[in-house]
Amino acid sequence: MKTENSTGQPEDSDYTLMPTGEGTLSLHLSGCMDYRCAGFMFKRLLADVEKHHPSFLSIDLSGVATMEDFGIAVIFALKRMMSTWDGHIEITGADSQAKELLEMLPSEHFDDSASFFKQEPLGLVVRLGGASIKAANDVKFMVSFAGSLFLACMHAFRHPGRLRWGDMISSMERVGVDAVPIIALISFLMGLIMAFMSSVQLREFGANIYVASLVALAMVRELGPIITGIIVAGRSGSAFAAEIATMEISEEVDALHVMGMNPILFLAFPKLIASVIVLPILTLLSDLFAIAGGLLVGVSMLNLTLSAYVDQTLRAVTLYDVGWGFIKSAVFAALISWIGCIRGFQAHGGAEAVGTATTSSVVTSIFLIILADSIFAIIRTYWG
Amino acid sequence: MGTKAIIQVRDLQAKYGDKLILDRIHFNVYEREILAILGETGCGKSTLMKNMIGLVEPTRGEVIIDGDRITGAGDETYGRILRKMGVLFQNNALLSSLTLAENVALPMQEYTELPKQAVNALVRFKLGMMKLDGYEHFFPSELSGGMKKRAALARAMALNPRILFFDEPSAGLDPISSAELDFLIDYLNRTFGTTMVLVTHELQSILRVAHRVIMLDKQTKGIIAEGDPHDLKAHSQDPFVRRFFNRWTEADAQRHR
Numbered sequence: 001m002k003t004e005n006s007t008g009q010p011e012d013s014d015y016t017l018m019p020t021g022e023g024t025l026s027l028h029l030s031g032c033m034d035y036r037c038a039g040f041m042f043k044r045l046l047a048d049v050e051k052h053h054p055s056f057l058s059i060d061l062s063g064v065a066t067m068e069d070f071g072i073a074v075i076f077a078l079k080r081m082m083s084t085w086d087g088h089i090e091i092t093g094a095d096s097q098a099k100e101l102l103e104m105l106p107s108e109h110f111d112d113s114a115s116f117f118k119q120e121p122l123g124l125v126v127r128l129g130g131a132s133i134k135a136a137n138d139v140k141f142m143v144s145f146a147g148s149l150f151l152a153c154m155h156a157f158r159h160p161g162r163l164r165w166g167d168m169i170s171s172m173e174r175v176g177v178d179a180v181p182i183i184a185l186i187s188f189l190m191g192l193i194m195a196f197m198s199s200v201q202l203r204e205f206g207a208n209i210y211v212a213s214l215v216a217l218a219m220v221r222e223l224g225p226i227i228t229g230i231i232v233a234g235r236s237g238s239a240f241a242a243e244i245a246t247m248e249i250s251e252e253v254d255a256l257h258v259m260g261m262n263p264i265l266f267l268a269f270p271k272l273i274a275s276v277i278v279l280p281i282l283t284l285l286s287d288l289f290a291i292a293g294g295l296l297v298g299v300s301m302l303n304l305t306l307s308a309y310v311d312q313t314l315r316a317v318t319l320y321d322v323g324w325g326f327i328k329s330a331v332f333a334a335l336i337s338w339i340g341c342i343r344g345f346q347a348h349g350g351a352e353a354v355g356t357a358t359t360s361s362v363v364t365s366i367f368l369i370i371l372a373d374s375i376f377a378i379i380r381t382y383w384g
Numbered sequence: 385m386g387t388k389a390i391i392q393v394r395d396l397q398a399k400y401g402d403k404l405i406l407d408r409i410h411f412n413v414y415e416r417e418i419l420a421i422l423g424e425t426g427c428g429k430s431t432l433m434k435n436m437i438g439l440v441e442p443t444r445g446e447v448i449i450d451g452d453r454i455t456g457a458g459d460e461t462y463g464r465i466l467r468k469m470g471v472l473f474q475n476n477a478l479l480s481s482l483t484l485a486e487n488v489a490l491p492m493q494e495y496t497e498l499p500k501q502a503v504n505a506l507v508r509f510k511l512g513m514m515k516l517d518g519y520e521h522f523f524p525s526e527l528s529g530g531m532k533k534r535a536a537l538a539r540a541m542a543l544n545p546r547i548l549f550f551d552e553p554s555a556g557l558d559p560i561s562s563a564e565l566d567f568l569i570d571y572l573n574r575t576f577g578t579t580m581v582l583v584t585h586e587l588q589s590i591l592r593v594a595h596r597v598i599m600l601d602k603q604t605k606g607i608i609a610e611g612d613p614h615d616l617k618a619h620s621q622d623p624f625v626r627r628f629f630n631r632w633t634e635a636d637a638q639r640h641r
Contacts, residue, residue, distance in 0.1 A: 034543075035492070035496050035544065039497030042497070069506055073502045073506055077502060104509075104513075109504070109505035109508045350481065350524060350525050352481040
């Protein structure tokens, strides 16, 4: 019986099955027994042999031009299948290469159903324990890194001449100047949306003028620092993590270490200082652009005059509010750069670790920004 | 070693921008042969290999692999050629997010319809052949340089390609790992009849495994020597070839004149 050519069967390989007696079958393999034919043979040949259910199968390899491990895999699969009904096989016509492969390839590999590809899922307790140990180590590393960063700060204040001012300026440019367009646009749109949404309610009470107060207070006290912090965490915190993670993986950090340089002072400190200087300025810009957005709605849709809107904004916002926003954004900046650098230094392994470090830095930074903001809100409530 | 030219490089020229790297490169690689491409650093060995595997198009000339022109090949032809060859990159290029077993299984899962159990068995066989039994679940970052190299070789051999390219296979390996890799190259060549093209300047490896070498010259941008490495070492009259094979400095060469 000759099999029909079908999709998946390479033209240069084929098989013939011939009944030779009661419960005996002869299989003639021909052509190249390589990876191209293996899938087809597994599908069709095994099904054909199973249909005959022979007690004895003679496999003739004399027509095989090239025998590879894929072909041997097919023979072992036949052997394994026939052993389920106590059938036997005999191999004839094998050339030296086929014989060598038959000896080399351990048939017990085919009997082992263990898979390499999916590891057994760990139990809940083991996973919980693993996660707890990981979290504890993470906190330990974060505290130790904060300590190292503090020592680096002390060192920098004592030896300002040894600081890498060039790196700091370039970090300030990347964190600050390059972020201005996106922060300006988002803040302007936020101001516009806030003014528009609040005017819907305030108009009912003839209190249009309070749109200016609402936009200014919300932005200067809360949203300005948060929006700026989140944008900088996404833009620069992730960049810090990716840069340091790549350096860690390619052993550049180790190289700095063995050259006697403090990698934290060399890599993390300029980023920390640059972020702490630049983020409050970005926050101020964000506040101004949001107020401009509110002003556009106020003047164009709520019949407010430019001077009335500005006057109301100045009345609502105090210098204390602006200063509070400044302090908050400086703390957010420290958190963003701290986490970005930590995640970078924690990376080990390959390319995947860079992605993990980047994602983790953004997620942790945003969480810490919100957490810190809540703490600031509590402090301010009790402080007044 | 067969007589059929499985790779033909014809009048190849390669440039980076305006800088000429290789010019008038013309040679064949024969079936079941281990050919080493040699030369000093910066002579264009890796560029030649990139041209041969179709990663970079030459500025002139062509490369023919098993009858198919790889230079300017369409997707279908290029795909067909790619299935005939494997490449061992200098930095191994193992996928760091996958285990060794998954790295080796990747081409099998992509190009065959084998059941999972057969893939498992074949992966185990390939890794066993590279003496990596028991490391199936390890990630590349958990292995030594020599082990990574062998794992990358197992992946390159996943579909038993007819041609294997090696870019600086011994780079960064200790002498024992390097010798083990040489043994594997020779073993795979003998067992599977795989044609091997090695880009290297490791003298010991060249003398141990290469059937034939071609030597590139940085000054002329072409081939300055071709033949059996032992013959070239013993009998070449070219001063640069003699210096290369005998590891002579310029002063050593003066003394031996």
